[in-house]
Amino acid sequence: MKKSNAPGAPGGDEKPYSSDGAGAPARKINPDLTIAEIKHGVRPGDVYVRMRQPHSHIFRKVGPGHFVATPASDVPTSSWERGYRLLKKILVGRPLETAEEIHQRLNKVKSLAVFGSDAISSSAYATEAALIVLVAAGNGALGIVFYTSIAIAVMLSIIAFSYRQTVYAYPHGGGSYNVSRENLGTLPGLIAASALLIDYVLTVAVSIVAGSAAVISALLASGYAEQIEALEAAMPAFLNLNVVLSLFFIGLITLGNLRGIRESGTIFAIPTYLFIVSLSVMLLGGLFKAFTGTLHPVTPPPLLPIVEPLGAWLILRAFSAGAVAMSGTEAISNGVPAFQKPESHNAATTLTVMATLLGAFFLGVSFLATRMGLVPGQETIISQVALAVFGASLPYYIFQIATTGILVIAANTAFVDFPRLSSVLARDNFMPHQFLFRGDRLAFSTGIFALGGIAALLVIAFEGSVDSLIHLYAVGVFLAFTLSNSGMVVHWWKLRGPNWQTSLVINGVGASLSVITLAIVAVTKFALGAWIVIVLIPIITSLFLFVHTHYSRVAEQLRIVPTQLPPKKIDQLVVVPIDDVNYASLRAMAFARTISSDVVVLHISTNVERTEKAKEKMRAYAPDLKMIVVDSPLRAFVRPLLAYVDAVHSQHPNAFVTIVLPEFITAHWWESFLHNRTAARLRSAFERHPNVAVVLVPYLLER
């Protein structure tokens, strides 16, 4: 093959770079882009052919030295990347410019759907959670659930009332982290934040698993029990239908949030209101049937053996289990700025409506379930109630669809709150700054991925069981309630505005009730799984503090102190390690000459003949450069080079050593196996040297 097509072709112009001739002085390059002047800068035959269009398409000039990168700057270069981009576009949508962000305000109807679905949807599983505890005491004990439900509903109204205060006091968003940090200090704020993050993950896991359970209940009610069993038998041991469905839903919501659906309230309004309406109809129908004496379970509840006598412990445990109904109550206080004006007033009203609906639904379901003496089984309690009211008719299926819908939407609340709280924590340097990163659709993608991933792992680990997951749930909820309400107490105490005593009392009662409930929940659920959360909260809090310390130290080390500026220029020695003198090493030497007048060509010798040849070539082609030979009897390359640089530093402690190395870039990736990894090894060897930089001068192998 003739050399004329190789990069080392005749005439400097076809070389990857060149000046007018060997040894000619370097030309000045204008770094500013002379838009519209240049048409086609690259001639055919040049190595570098990507840029065929004038760059005025790519950069719009907006001022001297100021350009805007147009979407044309964002064209993928490889077919791999093109495919990836296309897939991403289909799944997530076209990338949005920062300026395209919309701050949509939600009216009360939509905001109830966006912020209330989490709380309201709890009514779909809270009764069942309490019943499962009481099963141990036999059928007769199940009725207790109605009374624990009343206690929880009372609690709920007090907590909701206390959050109304927060909504007015913090119109810019009164999340537990904010309120606790501002009033109680950083540490309580971070504890609240850890509790909240754990809670959001559990909200996703529990809601999604409960939503999938609703689907499976509907399938069971339609007589698909055998098919489900056969399907599950065919799955790997760690999966079941509920896990598979849940993972599908989590994937769907993750994707939806990456698309940035978070504030499009309409999507959420449909299932939320469908659930509100159909549950209301169901409850009214059920109450009517109950009072006319025609309410009967479709399959008579099984007779339960009495394993444990009904005692205070069991009742407390049932109360703890049912208390998950209250999760999500704080969501509105986080989102006040998203409401239409007057924000606080609208938010407070929505909060009241939400709490009322939740309380009524929870009590209603508990009443009907205990009235019929229903026993939790593979079919959910709420499905059993609906079946008893509607029969296996269209309304029943609509109700099941609505239940699944609102539970999935409830998970979405966490997908709004988790990334937002993470980004706030990242902004405050308590979480990695990656959580501030906004993806193609302006969503905080890191937080969304993290939440989806952790929730998915949790669903798999807990085998898609609401019952197991729910034990972890309430600790975080009530810890956040406690800290937030205590913060509000301090707030009122410090502020002493009009009626501060009343407000203080309300939040004080809220805080006291929360802390009592927290204690009950922590104790009764400890062994069942709450210990995991109790262990995790201090760990996560410590991680927050660790991250904060790191970022503070970095900021301190990077801060410019005007009296301690770095020198304008540095004392530099350029080292060009060569094995052989060839076209690539001559290019590296040219680069070295360009950047410094202090250049040394270093030859690590493992073979005398090779060294003599290299010396001879140096005399012929680069007689101006000093050459140093270091014999390496152990045939090592990197270590003698390290030792040489060390020795230079021992002579000149302030010297900065720049190592210039030609790097072969093969035409195809698999060809790189035919070359040793010297460049990469050198780079990693010098990575931790504060005054050594490694420059790889690329040498593209054409073929």
Add this chain to the structure above:
Amino acid sequence: MKKSNAPGAPGGDEKPYSSDGAGAPARKINPDLTIAEIKHGVRPGDVYVRMRQPHSHIFRKVGPGHFVATPASDVPTSSWERGYRLLKKILVGRPLETAEEIHQRLNKVKSLAVFGSDAISSSAYATEAALIVLVAAGNGALGIVFYTSIAIAVMLSIIAFSYRQTVYAYPHGGGSYNVSRENLGTLPGLIAASALLIDYVLTVAVSIVAGSAAVISALLASGYAEQIEALEAAMPAFLNLNVVLSLFFIGLITLGNLRGIRESGTIFAIPTYLFIVSLSVMLLGGLFKAFTGTLHPVTPPPLLPIVEPLGAWLILRAFSAGAVAMSGTEAISNGVPAFQKPESHNAATTLTVMATLLGAFFLGVSFLATRMGLVPGQETIISQVALAVFGASLPYYIFQIATTGILVIAANTAFVDFPRLSSVLARDNFMPHQFLFRGDRLAFSTGIFALGGIAALLVIAFEGSVDSLIHLYAVGVFLAFTLSNSGMVVHWWKLRGPNWQTSLVINGVGASLSVITLAIVAVTKFALGAWIVIVLIPIITSLFLFVHTHYSRVAEQLRIVPTQLPPKKIDQLVVVPIDDVNYASLRAMAFARTISSDVVVLHISTNVERTEKAKEKMRAYAPDLKMIVVDSPLRAFVRPLLAYVDAVHSQHPNAFVTIVLPEFITAHWWESFLHNRTAARLRSAFERHPNVAVVLVPYLLER
């Protein structure tokens, strides 16, 4: 924390690098090492503390600009590395200097052990391989083995005779690759090389598996059958005791060869001569017993059902199976230079002795086995014979140990030849140059690792069964014989020295017999596994050619053409991308100023406030540098930078762009997760640009 301990501490001297003061001109640095002048170059408190001793310990000056790196240059820097080095030293031994290589010559006694163990050890399994084929035709057919053995022994003597010719004609090493390439052309040479490499791998696998089988036979003879069964039941399904033992032996030999035991003939002499002596004693004892009529199998051979009538096909297959006895015959022709003078004569004598021993042993074992009508089973045939001769007495166990020993040593022959042939192929640019690399002990470590690894995989894939592996074996052996002998025929024809006709006839007969055997082996074993080798040989040969083409192209592209030298200096633009102006970015700017007068500071803007702050700081701290702002509406960083560099290239097609970027090096690796990977992403984005270099100016975070 006060800033005084941070790198940005008062006084330039404690900075990672500095000059006498901001803006002072850079100082000249002497790259030569002024040995013995400097005592302690680094003051306490300096960031850079590794080099505390004068470097005269580390480099010995041998001339102007010429140093020798002493072992002190090779001190590990981290505790990880210290541990790794220690482990390596324990396993492989202290590193050897290149000058320490010894070229030991072997006397005939040792060379028979080094080069002959492969061939001689075949007698331990060849008879069995043939018997297994004949089992299908019932007990009566087993006697045929003796006659096929005679045929093979005749073949062996002819091939050995023909190789004696090669030994005289190629005193510098007449491996099949050399002989074929020189006389028949590159392609036949490469085909021979592929066949040989495959053969070496199979030699290791077959010998080691047979050696392990000898250990297990001894255990079975001692009554450990139950224990072995229990042990195997406890192993994962893909393992059995034979596989585990084989992997252990392969690991041992690999390690031994990395230590560089290859020429220490004494180690090999012991098991080889122990085998020769004990097998001779056993055969003599067996013959005596046979003729006195006292030779009886310990357990009477089972009665075999006749599955297939005895026909020509079965006999040919038995012949093919037994032909593996001839593997290793060519080893001496490879190793002529290792013999004492006169090399060729000594090698030829050794070859004759080896072939005679092998032939006698093979015939003797076949005779005794057929005489007793032994049937192959879990216990090897040779073990059954020895048991019949010696009984379960000490001589039997010595014999089993010797068998295992020589089989393991036989595998070692391949560990000598495979790396040597690979290094020759790498030197000739047919294999990756990594195979030329010599490890700490001067052994070709890449080849040793490759051979050990592939052989281990093969043993696992074939479940440690000699019977399955052996089907792959003979094709490569006879292909190499054929090519080598054909090459010799051409050699004599061209050379026409004295008695060339005789030599030509001998090699011609050898070639003819080899090609006939090759055809028989390929056809009879095709479906049993030989097809794998028949498919692999052209694939490997193509890979050789592909590698050769690549290296030739690279060499062509790197060759210096004196009339087409690269320019002495290049047209360079230095781009410093900054996000914020801080101490680290000011250092990067200082670096950029030092290496060029054409510096542009590029700020990719995603946030207007941030940009304004950066502009302001630039005015304050680096007013001499041109700043360009590129707005990135899609919040991308790398792509607009790529596009900017493209645009610069479209204006100045010959410009070389150097991107200078500060890189944070965190104090602990896990802290790096708290920083984004901009530097790494940038490096990979620009990797394939021929005229862009990315310089990462390290900024070490102290804490």
